[in-house]
Amino acid sequence: MLKAALACGVLASIHVTALLADFASPVPFATQQREYAFAPPTHIRWFDREGGFQLRPFVYARVDATNVKRYPVQFFVHGSSYQLGPVTLDRHLFGVAAPARLFLLGTDGFGRDQFSRLLAGGRISLTAGWLATILSLSIGTGLGALAGFYGGWLDHSIMRIGEASLTLPWLYLLLAGRAFLPLGVPAASAYLILIAVVGVLGWARPARVVRGLTLALRERGYVVAARGFGATSGYILRRHILPDALPVLVTQAAILVPQYILAELTLSFLGLGIDEPVPSWGNMLAAVQHYNILVSYWWMLVPALAPAAVSLCCFAIGDALLRRRRAVPL
Amino acid sequence: MIRFLSRRVLHAFVILLLISVLSFVFFQFAPGSYTDAMRLDARVSAETESAWRTMYGLDQSVLTKYFRWMRSVLRGDFGFSFAYGIPVSSLLWPRIRNTLLLTSVALLVSWSAALGIGALTVVRRSRAVESVIRSSMALLLSIPDLLIALLLLLFALRTGLFPVGGMASLGTAHTVIAHTKDVALHLVLPALALALLSLPLLVRHVQAAVRESMCAPFVQAARAHGIPAGRLWLAYILPAAANPLISLFGYSVGGLLSSSLLVEVIMGWPGLGPLLLESIFSRDVHVVIGTTVLSALFLIAGNLVADLLLYAVDPRIRWEQ
Amino acid sequence: MLLETHSLTKEYTRKNLPSKPVTVRALDNVDFRIGRCSSLALVGASGSGKSTLARCLGGLEKPSGGAITFRGTDLSRMSSAEIRNYKRKVQIVFQDPAGTINPRFTAASAVSEPLDITAVGSPDERRERATYWMEQVGLRTALAQRPALELSGGERQRLAIARALIVNPEVIIFDESFSALDLPVAGHVLALLRRLREDYGLTCLFIGHNLTLLARFCTEVAVMYQGRIVESGPMQQFLTAPAHPYSRALAGAIPHLPVEWPA
Numbered sequence: 001m002l003k004a005a006l007a008c009g010v011l012a013s014i015h016v017t018a019l020l021a022d023f024a025s026p027v028p029f030a031t032q033q034r035e036y037a038f039a040p041p042t043h044i045r046w047f048d049r050e051g052g053f054q055l056r057p058f059v060y061a062r063v064d065a066t067n068v069k070r071y072p073v074q075f076f077v078h079g080s081s082y083q084l085g086p087v088t089l090d091r092h093l094f095g096v097a098a099p100a101r102l103f104l105l106g107t108d109g110f111g112r113d114q115f116s117r118l119l120a121g122g123r124i125s126l127t128a129g130w131l132a133t134i135l136s137l138s139i140g141t142g143l144g145a146l147a148g149f150y151g152g153w154l155d156h157s158i159m160r161i162g163e164a165s166l167t168l169p170w171l172y173l174l175l176a177g178r179a180f181l182p183l184g185v186p187a188a189s190a191y192l193i194l195i196a197v198v199g200v201l202g203w204a205r206p207a208r209v210v211r212g213l214t215l216a217l218r219e220r221g222y223v224v225a226a227r228g229f230g231a232t233s234g235y236i237l238r239r240h241i242l243p244d245a246l247p248v249l250v251t252q253a254a255i256l257v258p259q260y261i262l263a264e265l266t267l268s269f270l271g272l273g274i275d276e277p278v279p280s281w282g283n284m285l286a287a288v289q290h291y292n293i294l295v296s297y298w299w300m301l302v303p304a305l306a307p308a309a310v311s312l313c314c315f316a317i318g319d320a321l322l323r324r325r326r327a328v329p330l
Numbered sequence: 331m332i333r334f335l336s337r338r339v340l341h342a343f344v345i346l347l348l349i350s351v352l353s354f355v356f357f358q359f360a361p362g363s364y365t366d367a368m369r370l371d372a373r374v375s376a377e378t379e380s381a382w383r384t385m386y387g388l389d390q391s392v393l394t395k396y397f398r399w400m401r402s403v404l405r406g407d408f409g410f411s412f413a414y415g416i417p418v419s420s421l422l423w424p425r426i427r428n429t430l431l432l433t434s435v436a437l438l439v440s441w442s443a444a445l446g447i448g449a450l451t452v453v454r455r456s457r458a459v460e461s462v463i464r465s466s467m468a469l470l471l472s473i474p475d476l477l478i479a480l481l482l483l484l485f486a487l488r489t490g491l492f493p494v495g496g497m498a499s500l501g502t503a504h505t506v507i508a509h510t511k512d513v514a515l516h517l518v519l520p521a522l523a524l525a526l527l528s529l530p531l532l533v534r535h536v537q538a539a540v541r542e543s544m545c546a547p548f549v550q551a552a553r554a555h556g557i558p559a560g561r562l563w564l565a566y567i568l569p570a571a572a573n574p575l576i577s578l579f580g581y582s583v584g585g586l587l588s589s590s591l592l593v594e595v596i597m598g599w600p601g602l603g604p605l606l607l608e609s610i611f612s613r614d615v616h617v618v619i620g621t622t623v624l625s626a627l628f629l630i631a632g633n634l635v636a637d638l639l640l641y642a643v644d645p646r647i648r649w650e651q
Numbered sequence: 652m653l654l655e656t657h658s659l660t661k662e663y664t665r666k667n668l669p670s671k672p673v674t675v676r677a678l679d680n681v682d683f684r685i686g687r688c689s690s691l692a693l694v695g696a697s698g699s700g701k702s703t704l705a706r707c708l709g710g711l712e713k714p715s716g717g718a719i720t721f722r723g724t725d726l727s728r729m730s731s732a733e734i735r736n737y738k739r740k741v742q743i744v745f746q747d748p749a750g751t752i753n754p755r756f757t758a759a760s761a762v763s764e765p766l767d768i769t770a771v772g773s774p775d776e777r778r779e780r781a782t783y784w785m786e787q788v789g790l791r792t793a794l795a796q797r798p799a800l801e802l803s804g805g806e807r808q809r810l811a812i813a814r815a816l817i818v819n820p821e822v823i824i825f826d827e828s829f830s831a832l833d834l835p836v837a838g839h840v841l842a843l844l845r846r847l848r849e850d851y852g853l854t855c856l857f858i859g860h861n862l863t864l865l866a867r868f869c870t871e872v873a874v875m876y877q878g879r880i881v882e883s884g885p886m887q888q889f890l891t892a893p894a895h896p897y898s899r900a901l902a903g904a905i906p907h908l909p910v911e912w913p914a
Contacts, residue, residue: 164348164626171588172606172625176353179610179618180360221751222761224711225811228743229765229818230735243755262474266592269476270607288480289596291494295487304477311472 004320007313014310018122022082025116026095026102029279031080033101033111038297041106044073061100071100106299108287118303121279125307128195128280129261133253135199136260140206140252141245145237147207148214159211162204174263177201178272187278194273198263206252210245217241247325254318258311265307281306338637342630349626351396353619358392364412364613386412399616409616413609418620421605426624428497429601433583433590435517436524440532440586441579443525448536452544463533471530475589479523479596492519495598520597527589528582535578536571543570572643580636584629653722653854654708654741654822655684660716661703677703679878680717685822688848690855692865692886694901695875701858702746704875705826708856709743710734739765742815744808746827751811754800758785761799762813784813789839805832812840816847822854829857829864841868862905866890874898 017024027033044057049068058070077095081088096102105114143162147155165173177197185193217223223240231239261281267273268282269289276283284303288294294301365383368374383389387398399409407417414421451460470478486492493499497516498509543549549566557566591603598604602621609617661678677700685691695701706712708719710726719726721737729737745751752761763781766772772780782792788809799807808828815823823844829837845868847853857865865872866886873883874895881895893902 160345160348161352164345164352167345167626167629168349168622169584169587169591169625169629171591172622175591175606175610176618176622180356182361183611220753221745221747221811222753222756225743225745225751225814226764226768228709228711228738229768230738231768235768240753258472265474265476270595272607272610285476285480291483291487294480294484298484301477301480301484304474304480308473308477311474312468315468315472 001320003316007316007320011310011313011317014122014306014313015126018119018126020084021116021119021123022084023089023091024093025113025119026077026079026092027113027116028080028082029112029117029120030277031112031116033107033113036101036103036107036111037109039101039103039107039111040297041299042101042103044102059096059100059102071096073102105302106297108284108300109293114284114299114302117279117284118281118306121281121284121303122306124191124274124278124280125261125264125282126310128191128198128264128274129257129310132195132199132202132260132263133256135195136202136256137206137249137252139200139203140208141210141242141249143203144207144210145214145241145245148211149218149233149237149241151215155211158207162207165201165204171266173201174198174267175270175272178267183272184275187275190274191278194264194267198260198267202256202260206249206256209248209252213245213248214241217244247321251318251321251325254314254321258307258314261307261310265304334641335638338634342634345630346623346626350399350619350623353622354392354396354399357615357619358395360613363388364615366613386410399619408620411609411614411617413612413614413617418616421617422602422620422624425600425602425605428599429587429590429594429603432517432520432524432594432599432601433586435521436528436590437582437586439521440525440528444529444532444536447529447533448540451537452540467530467533470526475527475592476596478526479593482519482523482526483597486519492516494519497600516599520593520599523593523597524586524589527593528586531585532578532582536575539571539574539578540567542574543567546570569643573640576636576639576643579639580633583632587625587628652684652720653687655720656681656704656708656717657720658682658717659704659707659714659719661700661707661712662715676878678707678714681875681878681880683873683880683883685854685856687821687854688852689871690844690848690857690869691871691873692857692859692862692869693873693875694859694862694865696860696897699875700878701875702826705743705824705856705858709741709824710738711743739769739818740821741824742818742820742822743824743826744811744815744828746830752799752802752807752814754798756799757796758790758799758802758806758810759795761810762817765814765818780817781813784817785810787816787843788813789836789843805836808832809836809840819851820853822856824856824858826858827860829859834864837864844868862901866905874901 022028042059044059046054046057048054048058048070054070054072056072058072061069061071073094073096075094076091078090079092079095081090083089094102103113103115105118107113108117143158147158168176174197177200178193181193181197182189217240220240223236226236226240264273264280265282265285268280269285271286273282274280281303285301288300365379365388368379368382380389387395390398402409402417406419408419408422409417411418411421447463451463483494486494493512493516498512499516544567549562549570552562552566590601591606593599594601594603595607602625606618606621608614609621658680659678659682660676660680663675663677665673665675679700681700681704683704693701693704703712707714713727721741724733726734726737756764759778759781760767762785763777766777766780771777782795785795786792790806790809790813794802794806799810802810809832812823812825812828829840832840841864844853844855848855855869857869859865862872869886871884872886872889874881874889874897876895876897882889882893882898889898890902890905893899
């Protein structure tokens, strides 16, 4: 239980940080500082060149030995302005005074701060994962309940199509699905297309689960009785079937969210997802397809650790949910 | 047995047909076509383009297209690749061979490793071993497939221990032996990546299966009878654990193919994956459909093999027939 | 006659691919009638088709042959509005106490569900009627807000009976509903039903394989055996002179009870 609570906490803080990306990142994600192309993560120091200890961590502006001016790391600094809901702010969580730069995770080939891009990309990748999950679960619940409830040819055809989509390996299915839709579109449409493809193609597994549940519940006395009282199918779904399906759907979500975030990662990596200049965890990684970048600039790989953290948390939560479902028989 | 098999094959056939129909219908609505790139080329006139469209039947109805494609499938061509100008099958065969080589080696490696690790944790019952394996598997499961493949690639690039990219070096393959050795060296990295990717799920299931069969009443009874440990494992525990594992085998083929696509693209292994990606970008419809249907065929074949194995191993299924 | 069946037949076909489908005949030309205000016990061994008959009468299953008439109107000729009305007037209370009430519902909301579905009256009125009927079947009103999950099998069974009564039905079919109740509670509910029969003309059809309780309450009896009705008539006559061999076995199995039921 403790592990699951911890996982929930970490997951929540990842989401909050991504949500407040503009505030938490020192520079806007699109800002190109070309003289700092492929700058490594800035070294934050406690000891100066003379070996003296400093209470405030600081950075040097340039790594040559002549420049000994210290630039301490400051918090809640003024910087470029951004919109947070209705208000315009210019405070940033941390930063250093110019001409020094603070790149927590280095920069990419265009001198864009990787840390800022990681946070902004998180916003894209996380929401894509969640929205696609919601889409999958709604379609899956709808079709699964329909199939389980009415049975007959409807059940048969829904389940056959589901089976056909499960017969394809996931990534092949994803690529084939993506192939039907336009390529090289603006970022906003690409984002929606990504969510639609991932969400729609993942309907079959939740549909199976919900169908099984509906089939079992359909014969329960209280459902038969409610039907006897003239209840519509909508009423029975809403009052009797969905409340039972909810815990199952939550457990499914714990599996689907990381899977869909990885789907975004993979599709954008392959150039079929979200395109530049909008960052996402996937397209930030696309640069390392060049061997020389992979070998020379290790920090370009760091964006892949963010989805790993999300997955780890989701798996822990999913495990805990499963164990609790087994413990409470209903 | 024959009836069992024929029913499964028939079922698989229906599913494949359904997939092909669905992909055709969806492609009908897909924006863009192969000729889009042509239009950008100033040398290609509008007449040339439309003549080209007529030649390849791009302007016909979806039904006609489907039946033309079906006829070509029956001929063994699987349609025609616009980008390469050759029948799709002649594109697909070498790629299938490469993907199969990669996945079967990875399958072998990952299953041996999973069986070893799974049995080890259950038998040794050492807390330290178990927790190390459990946490490393959890880590392996959560790290994106991409990153694992990239890290292995980075390792190879830094150390230079293994050749990187493609499946053979130019100019080394003078003899059969040299060629085989060269391909094997190229195979190490992608196969390792693929095996690592599929390992955590396999280990988890092997552990569960072995643990469950060890707790089965008849195993407990056999142990109470004083049957020696070796015989207990070979005659009681493993056969009982084999059943769910064989089902898992069929299931794992799908995951393996998915991961294989990614590994092939990252490591430059000339399998089905890079072909699919490339054909998507060039809107080479028949290649996309051919590759997709083929990947489904692989998965179905994997499940069929699992079914046959189950049939051979489990007496209960035979009785049911 | 209130409710009648005319050579009612129900067959179940199970597809058994690739072999031939298997057909089971659960009801075989059943002719059956219940008059208004009567209380009839339908008895028979498990699998004799009692529950199937109940489900057909309750409109939950379509017969394969024959007809069911309610006040002389054929069920298969009714419009969907008439069917809805019929389903309200003929209530079934099922056998399984765990499945008959959704464990997530509170006791009161489970009882008022039929009213909620048809949206009769205001929510407060519905709640009030639910508690009224809960009291009538002998459930403390303190239970009203408790989730059904926490109630015992007998309590849930009484909730199901209250739920059937809340819609003012003309016929209630009890499909083995009393197996889960202990004797004093069953006696209490039977006394309530007797009162309702006298006051409102409620018709009761009890289905069971145990005549111990029903012998004293029901005025008529019908015996089912392998999908047919083999004997029917007044209870008194059945108890003294059962005709069919199976009936003789049933009538002989009733223990003599010295206690009188509370009126």
